[in-house]
Amino acid sequence: MSAVDRPSPLHELRERFGFWRRSYAMLIKEFIQLRRDRVSFAMIVMLPVMQLLLFGYAINTTPHNLPSAVLLQEDSDLARSILKALENTAYFRFIYEVHDVDDFDNLLKSGKVLFGVEIPRGFERAVRRGDKPALLVAADATDPVAASAAMGSLGMLVQTALKHDLYIGDPPEMPFEIRAHARYNPAAVSSLNIVPGLVGTILTMTMLIFTALSVTREIERGTMESLLSMPIRPVEVMFGKIIPYVLVGFLQAFLIIGIGVGLFGVPVLGNLFLLALLSTLFITTNLAIGYTISTLVQNQLQAMQMSMMFFLPSILLSGFMFPFAGMPAWAQYLGECLPLTHYLRIVRAIMLKGAGMQNLQFDTLALATLMLLAMTVAVTRFRRTLD
Amino acid sequence: MNGGNGIAIDVKGLTKSFGGREVVHDLSMQVKRGSIYGFLGPNGSGKTTTIRILCGLLTPDSGEGTCLGYDIRRDAEKIKRQVGYMTQRFSLYQDLSVRENLEFVARLYGLADARGAARDMIKRLGLSGREEQLAGELSGGWKQRLALGACTLPSPKLLLLDEPTAGVDPKARRDFWNEIHALAADGLTVLVSTHYMDEAERCHEIAYIAYGHLLVHGTVEEVIAKSALTTYTVTGEDLNGLTAALTGKPGVDMVAPFGTSLHVSGRDVAALEASIAPWREKSGLHWHKTSPSLEDVFIELMSRSKDNFQ
Numbered sequence: 001m002s003a004v005d006r007p008s009p010l011h012e013l014r015e016r017f018g019f020w021r022r023s024y025a026m027l028i029k030e031f032i033q034l035r036r037d038r039v040s041f042a043m044i045v046m047l048p049v050m051q052l053l054l055f056g057y058a059i060n061t062t063p064h065n066l067p068s069a070v071l072l073q074e075d076s077d078l079a080r081s082i083l084k085a086l087e088n089t090a091y092f093r094f095i096y097e098v099h100d101v102d103d104f105d106n107l108l109k110s111g112k113v114l115f116g117v118e119i120p121r122g123f124e125r126a127v128r129r130g131d132k133p134a135l136l137v138a139a140d141a142t143d144p145v146a147a148s149a150a151m152g153s154l155g156m157l158v159q160t161a162l163k164h165d166l167y168i169g170d171p172p173e174m175p176f177e178i179r180a181h182a183r184y185n186p187a188a189v190s191s192l193n194i195v196p197g198l199v200g201t202i203l204t205m206t207m208l209i210f211t212a213l214s215v216t217r218e219i220e221r222g223t224m225e226s227l228l229s230m231p232i233r234p235v236e237v238m239f240g241k242i243i244p245y246v247l248v249g250f251l252q253a254f255l256i257i258g259i260g261v262g263l264f265g266v267p268v269l270g271n272l273f274l275l276a277l278l279s280t281l282f283i284t285t286n287l288a289i290g291y292t293i294s295t296l297v298q299n300q301l302q303a304m305q306m307s308m309m310f311f312l313p314s315i316l317l318s319g320f321m322f323p324f325a326g327m328p329a330w331a332q333y334l335g336e337c338l339p340l341t342h343y344l345r346i347v348r349a350i351m352l353k354g355a356g357m358q359n360l361q362f363d364t365l366a367l368a369t370l371m372l373l374a375m376t377v378a379v380t381r382f383r384r385t386l387d
Numbered sequence: 388m389n390g391g392n393g394i395a396i397d398v399k400g401l402t403k404s405f406g407g408r409e410v411v412h413d414l415s416m417q418v419k420r421g422s423i424y425g426f427l428g429p430n431g432s433g434k435t436t437t438i439r440i441l442c443g444l445l446t447p448d449s450g451e452g453t454c455l456g457y458d459i460r461r462d463a464e465k466i467k468r469q470v471g472y473m474t475q476r477f478s479l480y481q482d483l484s485v486r487e488n489l490e491f492v493a494r495l496y497g498l499a500d501a502r503g504a505a506r507d508m509i510k511r512l513g514l515s516g517r518e519e520q521l522a523g524e525l526s527g528g529w530k531q532r533l534a535l536g537a538c539t540l541p542s543p544k545l546l547l548l549d550e551p552t553a554g555v556d557p558k559a560r561r562d563f564w565n566e567i568h569a570l571a572a573d574g575l576t577v578l579v580s581t582h583y584m585d586e587a588e589r590c591h592e593i594a595y596i597a598y599g600h601l602l603v604h605g606t607v608e609e610v611i612a613k614s615a616l617t618t619y620t621v622t623g624e625d626l627n628g629l630t631a632a633l634t635g636k637p638g639v640d641m642v643a644p645f646g647t648s649l650h651v652s653g654r655d656v657a658a659l660e661a662s663i664a665p666w667r668e669k670s671g672l673h674w675h676k677t678s679p680s681l682e683d684v685f686i687e688l689m690s691r692s693k694d695n696f697q
Contacts, residue, residue, distance in 0.1 A: 018497060025494030029483065036482050036521075226478035226537075229442050230495050231467045384463075386444050 022232045026240020030214075034244055040210075048202045048252045052259050055198055068115035069096035071104040076124035082135070086117065108138055115139050195260035196347040197320045199253055199279070200340050204286055204314050207249050211290030212303040214241045215382070220299060225386065234382035238375065242287045249283030250276075257351075269354030275347070278360070281367050282343040288374035289339070295381040314340040342366045395420045395545050395576035396441060398452025398459065403436055403445060410436045412599040414450070418578060418592070423571050425590030426580035429689055433599040434580040435475060438547045441578070442472045455544050468496070471538030475549040477530050479537055481523025485514055488522050489537060496541035504540060512536045528559030535563065539570065546570065548579040552586065564589055584682045595685060597692035611684055616640075617659055618652040618679040623672035636662040641687050645680075652683050 035041060070083055086092045092115060098104050107113045118136035215237075218224040227237070257275070260266040268275065290307065297303045315321055317331055318340035324332065335341045342363035349355035357364070396418035403411040411433040418424045426434050439445040441454055443463030451458070457465045479488045489505035498504045509518050512532050517525070522533060531551055538546065548567075552560045564586065571577055571591075579590070587593050587607065594604035603610050621629065626649045630642050633651060638658025643650045653659035667674055679687075 021497050022495055025491055028494070029480065029487070029491045032487055033480065033482050221481065222474065222476045222478045223480055224478075225444065225474045225476075226472065228444055229467060229470070229472040229474075230492070231464055232495055385446055386439060387446055 019233075019236060022236040023239040023243075026232065026237055027243050030241055030244045034248070044206070044248050044252065045255065047206055048256045049259065051202050052195070052198055052256050053263075056195055056260070056264050065093045066091060066115055067113045068092040068094050068117065069098060069104060069107045069113040070094050071098055071101065071116060071118040073099065073119060073121040074123055076119075078124040078127060079119040082119070083117070092117075104138075192264070192266055192352065193348075195256070195264050195266045196351045197344055199256045199260070199347055200282070200318070200343045201315060201320055202256060203249055203252060203279075203283055203343075204340050205311055206252060207245060207283055207286035208290040208293070208307045208311060209304070210245050210248070211241060211287045212293040212297075212307045213300050214291065215294035216297055216300045216303045228384065228386065234379045234384060237382065238288075238291055238378055242284065242291060245287050246280060246283055249287070250280060253279045253283070266351060268351050270350035270356065274357060275350045278343075278346050278350070278364060278367070281364065281371065282339060282346070285339045285367050285371035285374065288371050288378060292374045292378040292381065295378050295383075314338050317341070319344050336366070337370070339367055339370050342370075393419050395422075396424075396452070396454055396578065398441070398454075399450060401437065401440055401447045401450035401452070403433075403440060403447050410599050411440070411447070414596070414599070414601050416594060416601060416604065418576060420576050421571060421574050422591040423567060423577045423579065423589070425587045425593035426578060426596065427582070427587055427593055427685060428580075428596040432597045434596055435549055436599075437596070438472070438549050438578065438580065442470050442547050443467055444472075468541075469544045471541070471543035471546045473534050473538045473546070473548045473551050475553065477522075477534060479522050479530075479534060482521060484519050484521055485509060485525070485533055486518040488533065489540060492537045492540050498541065508536045508540050528555050531555050531559065531563065532566075535566065539575075544576065546575055546577045546579075548577065550580050550582065552581065552583065560586070584680070584685070587681055595688055597689055600692065602688050602692060607681055611679060611681060614679060614684040614687065615654055616652050616679040616684060616687060617654070617656045618650055618677050618683055619659075619663065619674050620645075620677045621649040621651060621672055621674055622647060625671075629666060629672070632666070633663065638662045641683065641690065643683065643686060650680070650683055652679055652687060654687075 068086075072079060083094060087094060094117075096103075096107055096113060098107070104116055104118065108116050116138040118138070120134070120136065123135070215224075218227060253276075257266075257268070261268060289310065293303055293306045293310070297306055313334065317327065317335040318324070318338050319335065320340065324335060324341065327335065345363050346360050346367075349359060394417055396416065398417075399415045401411055401414040402409065414433070414437060426437070428434050436445060440447050441459065443459065443466050446460065451460065453459065454466050455469050459466065480491070483491065486505055486509065489508050490501050493501035493504040506518075509515055512535075514529070514533065514536075517529070522530065525533060535548075535551065546567075552563055555563070560583075567577055567579070568589070579586075581587060590607070592604065592606055593610060595602045595610070603613055605613065626644065629649060630644065633639050633642050638653045638655045638660075639651060639662050640653045640659075641650070643652075651659070651663060653662075663674070666672060
């Protein structure tokens with residue numbers, strides 16, 4: 001026996017492929033664990049589908065079919081014509097027709113309706129005389145977003161309706177706020193904008209959390225001690241833990257975009273291959289950031305908290321919720337540091353504008369830089385000992 | 388000259404502190420190749436820390452040495468390749484099956500045929516038929532066998548076992564030790580920490596460590612001889628009364644009941660005999676001088692070290 005136990009030549013040879021071999025061992029292990037964790041596995045599919053269906057349909061800045069009531073104090077042709085016009089916009093659904101002011105007030109107060117339209121006595125005659133009578137609209141403004149959007153549309157749509165009315169030459173001025181509004185059905189625009197954004201947001205959330213928990217879970221379960229006593233390097237652990245989730249993220253992106261195209265009619269004007277490629281880059285960037293979080297914290301609870309700390313600014317400052325250009329300069333700089341900001345530009349540009357790689361160089365470069373940065377931090381932060 | 392042909396572990400002056408508290412103090416030890424080296428000591432005495440330093444999981448604050456001829460500071464990665472470390476707490480993946488756990492280890496160490504190696508180990512462990520069972524669902528004894536299997540799978544030259552038999556039933560414990568002896572017979576060096584005296588007696592050499600200090604080492608006989616302890620075994624009536632009467636008397640270092648008998652021990656023979664003289668002739672009590680058991684020695688060491696280091 002020699003003084004130092006040297007590995008055999010065959011072993012040395014295999015050692016050259018050691019990196020891939022050990023990463024592969026780790027990868028297989030992670031896959032099996034993921035597959036066995038049924039709840040997580042179900043979440044991979046359910047989360048994007050649920051969120052997309054929920055938000056795609058639910059988040060609508062221009063709500064319609066708002067329950068409304070009408071206080072009809074005269075039963076004229078003009079009044080009927082206005083109501084019909086209102087209903088045709090699909091914004092309002094008149095579920096009550098009352099003739100008494102108290103009933104009208106109670107409906108609003110109880111929340112049974114969000115809007116009330118009052119057509120006063122002598123309305124048609126006043127219009128014909130050109131007196132510009134008031135068409136009273138009462139709105140439940142406890143939800144200002146719902147109220148203001150619908151009120152804005154109300155003004156314009158009533159005007160349009162009256163213009164076509166054969167009884168009237170000029171429409172009367174309306175005593176409520178009128179806001180500029182898109183000509184075509186605004187509801188469709190909401191989901192056009194939201195679906196591509198959701199791809200990025202959902203991916204950020206799921207990817208971040210999956211890897212943020214990965215290292216701390218090993219520490220908490222005590223398996224890290226045995227893993228560290230084996231000949232595996234930090235980079236190999238990282239790759240083994242990230243790669244399975246790249247596929248998971250890819251599956252999620254595929255689901256979201258598929259549903260977006262199939263259910264919400266979102267177009268993909270650009271190159272689908274480019275979209276897939278850059279989505280993979282974005283997925284990997286998020287996984288690397290999650291993994292970095294994992295190496296910085298002590299336990300899974302802290303990992304969750306830190307993920308949320310990263311996730312919230314991602315939603316608020318990336319341009320998903322509020323227009324990026326509308327933010328102050330410092331917030332924009334902060335937003336540029338978030339992968340979601342760049343991915344939102346990429347995904348919206350490819351899907352809605354049909355942009356190609358030449359338009360997206362900056363954002364692609366930014367994503368790649370963030371990914372490498374996160375990976376470097378993760379590998380240097382990964383503790384090879386228990387010190 | 389270190390890492391000589393016959394020495395697997397050779398360390399000098401290992402010291403390690405956590406948050407200002409010294410857990411291992413100036414520890415030096417040598418372990419011969421192919422021997423089973425027992426590591427004994429009370430809880431929190433630094434056994435686990437020492438083992439972790441040896442396998443590169445912790446870096447010592449000071450001290451140096453070699454493990455299988457590799458420097459423990461510089462060559463941690465090389466040491467890891469040839470050392471099997473069985474942690475105190477079960478640290479295989481609970482949500483992986485027996486087979487998957489073994490295959491993971493085999494792949495990580497680059498065994499040529501990971502599946503084959505895992506299959507052979509399952510057979511060897513007697514786990515056939517349970518290979519698809521999740522490791523977390525195994526009983527304590529089986530978990531411990533699997534853990535031993537996982538750390539011997541890559542054919543290490545040195546096994547570090549940290550309290551491997553804690554919480555395992557006597558039958559499983561015996562099987563486990565038979566396995567360890569079989570491995571040592573094949574040339575494997577084994578360092579094992581334990582609380583059990585019967586296990587200590589099955590080691591080729593033992594070391595006793597308390598409060599980070601290695602107090603004594605050698606074969607069981609040497610350790611007993613070094614203790615210079617004189618022990619009297621007493622049998623008879625009212626041993627409880629005798630315990631109370633003798634405790635704290637000059638020369639009486641330890642009074643400990645052993646089943647139906649009482650062990651009275653002390654290092655100062657003259658003082659001990661003077662103190663027990665009044666009870667020697669008492670009817671109903673039978674005295675005879677014996678050599679102290681390993682347990683006597685350790686309990687005495689433990690109580691003495693408490694005075695010194697606490």
